[in-house]
Amino acid sequence: MMRALWTSAxxxxxxxxxxxxxxxxxxxxxxxxxxxxxxxxxxxxxxxxRRAGTVDQYGQQLPLGTEVGAGVRTADTLKNFTEGxxxxxxxPLDVTINGNGFFQITMPDGSLSYTRDGALxxxxxxxxxxxxxxxLDPPITIPSTATGVVIGSTGQVQxxxxxxxxxxxxxxxxxxFVNPAGLESVGQNLYQATDASGQxxxxxxxxxxxxxxxxxxxxxxxxxxxxxMVNMITAQRSYESDTKVITAADTMLSxxxxxxxxx
Amino acid sequence: MLRGxxxxxxxxxxxLLEQDVVANNIANANTVGFKKDAxxxxxxxxxxxxxxxxxxDMNGAxxxxxxxxxxxxxxxxxxxxxVGQGVESAGTATQFSPGSLSRTDQPxxxxxxxxGLFTVQKADGSVAYTRAGNFTLNSDxxxxxxxxxxxxxxxxxxxxxxxxxVVVDTGGMVTVxxxxxxxxxxxxxxxxxxSKAGDNLYLRHDDDFEGVDAMxxxxxxxxxVLQGFTxxxxxxxxxxMVHMISLMxxxxxxTKAISMQDETLSKLITSVGTPSA
Numbered sequence: 001m002m003r004a005l006w007t008s009a010x011x012x013x014x015x016x017x018x019x020x021x022x023x024x025x026x027x028x029x030x031x032x033x034x035x036x037x038x039x040x041x042x043x044x045x046x047x048x049x050r051r052a053g054t055v056d057q058y059g060q061q062l063p064l065g066t067e068v069g070a071g072v073r074t075a076d077t078l079k080n081f082t083e084g085x086x087x088x089x090x091x092p093l094d095v096t097i098n099g100n101g102f103f104q105i106t107m108p109d110g111s112l113s114y115t116r117d118g119a120l121x122x123x124x125x126x127x128x129x130x131x132x133x134x135x136l137d138p139p140i141t142i143p144s145t146a147t148g149v150v151i152g153s154t155g156q157v158q159x160x161x162x163x164x165x166x167x168x169x170x171x172x173x174x175x176x177f178v179n180p181a182g183l184e185s186v187g188q189n190l191y192q193a194t195d196a197s198g199q200x201x202x203x204x205x206x207x208x209x210x211x212x213x214x215x216x217x218x219x220x221x222x223x224x225x226x227x228x229m230v231n232m233i234t235a236q237r238s239y240e241s242d243t244k245v246i247t248a249a250d251t252m253l254s255x256x257x258x259x260x261x262x263x
Numbered sequence: 264m265l266r267g268x269x270x271x272x273x274x275x276x277x278x279l280l281e282q283d284v285v286a287n288n289i290a291n292a293n294t295v296g297f298k299k300d301a302x303x304x305x306x307x308x309x310x311x312x313x314x315x316x317x318x319x320d321m322n323g324a325x326x327x328x329x330x331x332x333x334x335x336x337x338x339x340x341x342x343x344x345x346v347g348q349g350v351e352s353a354g355t356a357t358q359f360s361p362g363s364l365s366r367t368d369q370p371x372x373x374x375x376x377x378x379g380l381f382t383v384q385k386a387d388g389s390v391a392y393t394r395a396g397n398f399t400l401n402s403d404x405x406x407x408x409x410x411x412x413x414x415x416x417x418x419x420x421x422x423x424x425x426x427x428x429v430v431v432d433t434g435g436m437v438t439v440x441x442x443x444x445x446x447x448x449x450x451x452x453x454x455x456x457x458s459k460a461g462d463n464l465y466l467r468h469d470d471d472f473e474g475v476d477a478m479x480x481x482x483x484x485x486x487x488v489l490q491g492f493t494x495x496x497x498x499x500x501x502x503x504m505v506h507m508i509s510l511m512x513x514x515x516x517x518t519k520a521i522s523m524q525d526e527t528l529s530k531l532i533t534s535v536g537t538p539s540a
Contacts, residue, residue: 011290064354
């Protein structure tokens with residue numbers, strides 16, 4: 001059968017993938033700390049029917065080769081780690097990382113996950129947890145006697161006691177990676193380290209290349225609705241043109257099947 | 264059989280190839296750095312036709328004689344004219360016109376202006392070239408393509424990025440936190456020396472090439488690196504659609520030509536010589 005049919009089918013699949021990725025971006029436009037992904041495409045292998053520079057039967061060197069490509073595939077979905085807009089909430093346990101870094105989260109199985117979502121809460125024992133109830137690592141407990149919590153830009157957690165004195169109860173540590181784009185998204189606003197993300201380094205906010213903390217604010221998603229809409233238009237129109245090519249290839253095959261004279 | 268059957272069939276084959284190329288262009292309308300291919304068709308060599316039973320000197324009375332022999336013996340002959348034999352593919356020309364630039368503001372997204380290619384090294388050590396500058400870092404902090412091929416700097420060294428502020432100037436020089444860590448090795452695209460290899464890569468296939476290093480020392484003239492942009496595919500869907508319409512109609516005409524010749528043959532075989540009622 002014609003190559004064109006399969007070539008266009010690969011185009012349809014790639015554009016579908018692009019739609020899947022951008023629809024997830026748009027669905028998460030209001031998700032705290034969400035990072036948009038984009039689908040990057042690559043062309044598939046080429047059939048080298050004739051290579052440029054070879055010599056034909058008349059001794060003439062051919063200036064052009066004949067290469068027919070086999071279509072397209074999705075090479076990766078690259079996460080964009082630019083910062084989202086900051087939304088001031090004035091909630092004492094809403095914390096934003098200004099700059100690089102992730103909060104370290106202990107999962108129920110003891111493994112570590114990472115998140116940019118700083119909408120923190122307290123559980124019944126005063127421990128600081130994420131919205132899903134996972135503990136920060138290292139854990140921090142706010143005593144029930146505290147009347148106020150202050151989180152400094154370097155991650156120091158201070159509480160105010162009824163007597164008016166303040167007391168340091170912990171230090172928030174944040175983590176970063178050589179290649180954050182290599183992190184695996186596992187849902188619940190969490191990421192997990194992979195071989196591609198490289199060595200994790202953990203430190204206090206503001207040290208090395210880590211960002212600083214800002215209390216009373218949340219990082220919104222970095223999804224740009226305009227960009228996603230433009231991507232959706234290009235994906236949809238490219239999908240449409242791929243279907244036109246399939247129709248044309250089908251028509252050509254039909255013509256070939258019907259060219260014999262039935263007389 | 265009728266010569267025209269094969270002539271029309273050569274047209275069908277050529278148009279199928281064209282359709283394959285157009286389909287690939289359209290499938291890659293959203294591929295970063297993709298360069299469209301244009302199929303190039305050429306006429307088969309034409310044939311000089313002469314009457315072989317009708318040599319002008321019939322004195323020798325040797326009967327039919329092939330035209331090359333007549334020409335070789337310098338005998339006079341009566342040419343009937345030139346007959347075309349159809350069409351064949353002369354190749355596909357990769358069109359290196361620039362694609363539109365899309366601003367991403369990502370530090371590891373690069374676009375090239377001019378006929379340049381980035382140099383990359385694959386896992387097996389072989390060298391390839393790419394126009395797709397959507398790079399990332401691997402776990403060794405080296406700049407790589409999205410497939411993990413190392414992006415080469417001058418001297419065929421990978422570009423190691425260990426720091427926060429990455430600035431790449433238009434000449435390809437990479438500065439990380441104020442210190443120079445190398446320049447992107449750029450090659451100049453040449454249609455006779457590069458062929459597409461898929462995965463957004465091009466391979467060089469000339470043997471007389473004196474080594475990548477020599478080329479990588481300086482950015483080729485007229486090639487500029489733009490950081491924070493990706494180059495979109497240079498496929499224009501309108502052009503491809505018009506091309507597809509014209510090739511499909513040409514295909515249709517060729518099938519009609521075959522039908523008509525088939526009909527002629529059918530008449531010849533079934534009707535000629537049939538006694539009339």
